[in-house]
Amino acid sequence: MSTNPDYIEVLEARESALSEIREAASRLARRFPLRYWLECDKEEKYPWDFVNTFADAGWLGILLPKAYGGMNLGLTEAAIMLSEIARSGAGMSGASDIHFYVFPPQPIVRHGSEDLKRRILPEMAKGKLLMAFGVTEPTAGVDTSRIRTKAERRGDRWVINGQKVWTTNAQNAKKILLLARTSPRDEARPLDGMTLFVADLDRKHCDVRIIDKLGRAPVDSNEVFIDGLEVADQDVVGEVGRGFYYLVDGLNPERVVVATEGIGIGRAALDLATGYAIRA
Ligand SMILES: Cc1cc2nc3c(=O)[nH]c(=O)nc-3n(C[C@H](O)[C@H](O)[C@H](O)COP(=O)(O)OP(=O)(O)OC[C@H]3O[C@@H](n4cnc5c(N)ncnc54)[C@H](O)[C@@H]3O)c2cc1C
Structure with missing residues (x-):
């Protein structure tokens, strides 16, 4: 079987773009050490500093079209970002809050009026609207x-x-x-x-x-x-x-990401067990 060199180049470029996403999300998330999460956990304090850091870097709009302030990336990229957040030691306390900026707006992106999109999506991408x-x-x-x-x-x-x-x-x-x-x-x-x-x-x-x-x-x-x-x-x-059918457009991709968040938590446990860098 012959291998098409163009196809390999496309795959390599894709893998390299995904690695960049993985590294960038991991770097940002690891600014917040385990101590930060321990404090949020003990005090039941919403992690606004963490959310705002991701908002300022544009990540909350990872799935939103550029016209509404988003990055226009796909589900694979969102799954990688959220998995890296969980893996950083933030677990569900970090993944869940970012997650809720990424998926609930999907029915609006796909089915909302232009007016609704313009009023809601850019504010969510900036982290101004929860x-x-x-x-x-x-x-x-x-x-x-x-x-x-x-x-x-x-x-x-x-x-x-x-x-x-x-x-x-x-x-x-x-x-x-x-x-x-x-x-x-x-x-x-x-x-x-x-x-x-x-x-x-x-x-x-x-x-x-x-x-x-x-x-x-x-x-x-x-x-x-x-x-x-x-x-x-x-x-x-x-x-x-037609609301239920619109909802499924957000819920189905969301299931993929919940799974990768869980995998991120599993990797965090392995990282800790094997001495890989998680900041205390
Ligand atoms: C951390 C967390 C955050 C959440 N956030 C939100 C949120 O922001 N907004 C929101 O709307 N919801 C939210 N949910 C709710 C979540 O979506 C629901 O828990 C989920 O839809 C299941 O509903 P339930 O808990 O009432 O389970 P149930 O419907 O009671 O189901 C429990 C179990 O019984 C099974 N079962 C149910 N009926 C039958 C049947 N007839 N025959 C056989 N098996 C059956 C189900 O498959 C399931 O395994 C959240 C849940 C969690 C845990």
């Missing part, structure tokens, strides 16, 4: 079709009532990407009839209660009780009733 992600409910975990949070149209606005759980980042987030039922569950097409909203996490209408948990102490998990939250029509992502 958006929580509200899908899971106490009675609807893996079976998302059973969510009960409801949005009702009133003129050019929507009014949302319901409850979310395990909502990461809701202590600090200004917005929430919220999935709500806009028409009743139909047994024949259970995943239709849910809509995605980019809502203000307005504390007058959202009671955010922290959940005590073991692990990942710096990054908060919450219950969110929503009572009469208004969202404008222009803050609906894509078409009404």
Whole structure:
């Protein structure tokens, strides 16, 4: 079998570009020693210094198009970045907060209006806007079709009532990407009839209660009780009733990255065991 030299060159160039990403992400993450993470963990302190360092270097927009302040890179690059963050000793306390800038905006990138993209994406790329992600409910975990949070149209606005759980980042987030039922569950097409909203996490209408948990102490998990939250029509992502399908466009690539974050943690353990440089 002959080997095409052009193909090898392409592969080598790709491997070299990925190595650069790996080294750059690792260098940046390793500025934060284990002591930093220990302090964040003990004090349950959100790692803003870490997030801002990645924001200033442009990494929060790794998957966003350049037109919205992003790097326009792909899933492989995002997976490498997050794996290196976990491997640096930051574990999920570091990977999870960067992760939440990278994946929740994906349904907006693919399905949002131009107006919505321009209002949300550049702010997220700069680390100025933290958006929580509200899908899971106490009675609807893996079976998302059973969510009960409801949005009702009133003129050019929507009014949302319901409850979310395990909502990461809701202590600090200004917005929430919220999935709500806009028409009743139909047994024949259970995943239709849910809509995605980019809502203000307005504390007058959202009671955010922290959940005590073991692990990942710096990054908060919450219950969110929503009572009469208004969202404008222009803050609906894509078409009404298609929200679940848009969500999957973000959730599927996200699974890859959660796995590589786990691999990063495993490598950190091996690095420590074999004396490879992790700063104390
Ligand atoms: C650290 C962390 C952060 C999170 N952040 C967010 C967030 O920001 N926003 C958000 O919306 N959610 C978040 N989640 C929630 C997460 O997405 C849910 O935990 C997940 O969707 C599963 O839901 P559940 O925990 O209710 O599990 P369940 O739905 O109760 O499922 C538990 C187990 O039972 C199995 N199971 C369920 N039903 C059946 C059945 N009928 N037959 C056979 N097996 C079944 C499932 O496969 C699973 O293994 C977070 C979770 C964690 C742990």
